[in-house]
Amino acid sequence: METKKVALKNFTEEQLKEFMKTIGEKSFRGSQVFTWIYKGAKSFDDMNNIPKSLREKLEKVSYIGNIDIELKLESKVDGTKKYLFLLNDGNIIETVMMNYDSRVTVCVSNQVGCRMGCKFCASTIDGLLRNLEPWEILDQVIKIQEDTGKRVSNIVLMGSGEPLDNFENTKQFLKIINEKNGLNIGYRHITLSTCGIVPKIYELADLEIPINLALSLHSPYDEGRKEIMPVANAYSIKDILDACRYYIKKTNRRVTFEYSLIKGVNDSENEAASLAKLLKGMLCHVNLIPINAVEEREYEKPDKSFIYKFRDSLEKNNIPATVRISMGSDISGACGQLRRKYK
Template structure:
């Protein structure tokens, strides 16, 4: 990381203008520099209408902030692309682009590794290495747009890491990505996924941003959920549901409950019945995810008939539910798998 220099990509347009004034220059230069950053300038010398003495001054006190593409895999099954990006300190993160007919969605990482310890996830096997800075989260999108020439319209914060465990940087990232003259991605096109850090869920709701919240539920029973997700030792299922109801009240946005179906663990009718009881009357949706096999874990996905039986039970009881189609299944399925193999 650049010592004692500030990352310009960490700044909103107004913050950049203020910064430029603070180093003795005119405010309009901040607007020009901001524009260059979002045109993909990698160095200050790329900023052709910025005077040489200002470029030299910027180089002394700041850096733009760039991650590098280390590897790209393209699916032969669909239009999914999986990227490994190299950070300035040598760490590697994973990002996925899903190209649908009507939109381009990018699944971004928020941390290097993760400390949540969920038993079905490869991202958490080595624990948390560090938080990503706001610009490192943002630059995943910028580099994918640059590589593909396509505008990213939708974002899911579902890559490696727990966004609410990196809350301050996540908040700043959400502000940056929504900047009118920057990437200008609307809040309603952003989904943040959490394994349920209840106090932070309330803080997120209080921001009043109309982003979509996705909660990793994985079992409606506390005891079973603790087996699958260590974070459940801190927060009970009822506390999660209360936090989700508060989120809906504050934002008027539907909450998605992510439910990884694990053969013989959480896929019985008993679980389906309890989900119906818990979610009755809520503005919500259940996303059923047949788990990807992680080599270091013993979990397996249920048979297809079981998966659809589970969905049909929820639907019949007025809980909207879908089965997530696995994108890019031929290029390192499970979250965090590609990064581990590459390392």
Template sequence: MNQNKVALKNFTEDEMKEFMKTIGEKAFRGTQIFSWIYKGAKSFDDMKNIPKSIREKLEKVSYIGNIEIELKLESKVDRTKKYLFLLNDGNIIETVMMDYEDRVTVCISNQVGCRMGCVFCASTIDGLLRNLEPWEILDQILKIQEDTGKRVSNLVLMGSGEPLDNFENTKQFLKIVNDENGLNIGYRHITLSTCGIAPKMRELADLGLPINLALSLHSPYDEKRIEIMPVAKAYSVKDIIDACNYYIQKTNRRVTFEYSLIKGVNDSQQEALDIAKLLKGMLCHVNLIPINAVEERSFERPDKAYIYKFRDVLEKNKIPATVRISMGSDIGGACGQLRRKHK
């Protein structure tokens, strides 16, 4: 339906002004249209101060871009909400809103499915179906703000998909979401999570954006990391640590190492000691994530006491570490769980 048309939500304000000039209109119309999009306009007819002739022209060459809420679940445990969004092509993605006392954080998807193959993750079971366009990533936030009436202040690119495997669209999304007359979400309030595609981590560092980088580590050993996440065949632990150091050097931002604790697989005290050696002296933090059960997998989370012993080993060795509190545990809060059940 929209194959030959341009999605207007893919533009920053400046790009919108340039686009209007390419179709023979004044640049200020771009500012007006950009403003209407962030006021929630769903169609060109909603744009009351745009002449009908321009609206008709826009209808022929462009579309605004809208995804729809297919399903919403609200946690009874905390204020977490989980959304399934229906895309224009019938695919489904999921997004989580975490409502804290002092901020609203949204965990967004940037692919339909994922091809990274991490063994504990539900998102990757069916592989990658397609990349999301920048506007489809953006619209998850817009629709949640509209639904809840709350401003989203923080973003984590940790939903379905690998952001650096959809690098060009992720880059454009970061520009759009930071636009001061749009959502105006500060780069320091955005965290991008990656499995460790080392060359793209370096490219991201070269952009010079002060976003937060989170690296999925899951083991200090190459052999075991390959078992847990097949992408590690391409990039060794040394490769990703070098890329993290490059990121720190370029951005002066602390890197978070995410470590999913799997009972009997990667949760030994020796592994904690070897992580401490690996990360010694780095500007970093370790986020320990006891895994969520996935029906298609047999992995279990370690006992609580064991989790905190693992953390204590890191902290004794001067590596700051926290245990992630599970949000929305009663509504399938982990990546990919709800989408698979719904399908």
């Protein structure tokens, strides 16, 4: 039976050195190959200081791991770019690059589709097909850097998929992205968004990696949350807030609560007051996201006056809040609009 080839982009530098030893090579070759990968080598033949015999051996037991840009769209409004990446199995995922002054932020997908079922989100409409491997998450960033010639400074795990539902691969991706001889993106520049898988929030906190946690809340009431987020049937708001407090204690990082404002559903003054009461005393911030249009959904965004009244109500109660500027909506690249496709 043929042994499955391993993807070298799935390894940290130390792991690649160990891998070299398992195939009968000296560990320093791992560092050489690692350097080549992050210099942009697409094939083993590009690695000209690696002996031919080793390149042939690597070809038999491994592959570097490359995804391809299938299509690129650019917003005429704000310059946001949306990439459709073709995976090796024919699936297509979507990734968004946003420019904020000196920062280049990339919003990566970590699953093909999603099974969380949030009613305002396009990613979940066709369900979950599969998890992405660490290298497939990583390569979205690499390919955007190569395409634009710009260094990516910030990563948000907010594309298709629930990162904590693909926990082991997400964890490995976080290790790889931080490698000093790799992309070297600092943990404080990485935000992971979750709809609230409570046991995994505790596991993430126990890693003590100081990334930013963003929690999709969207209602201050359990019943209201269940209406729009099926995950709320498994975990109560109290369970989620307890997990977030534990995360703050372990990492000393504030938690962002994402709140999608939906006209007539969760945008009343009562909801703003209840949310402020819930979050009182927490090291947190609320990111208000006026809902973005998804053709299969009937939800609408509230009027501007409602949006800012909601924000002011939170701030009056000492809860820091901002209204997220929607970027890339004209190319369906804004929050909640990303989806999976199949070629």
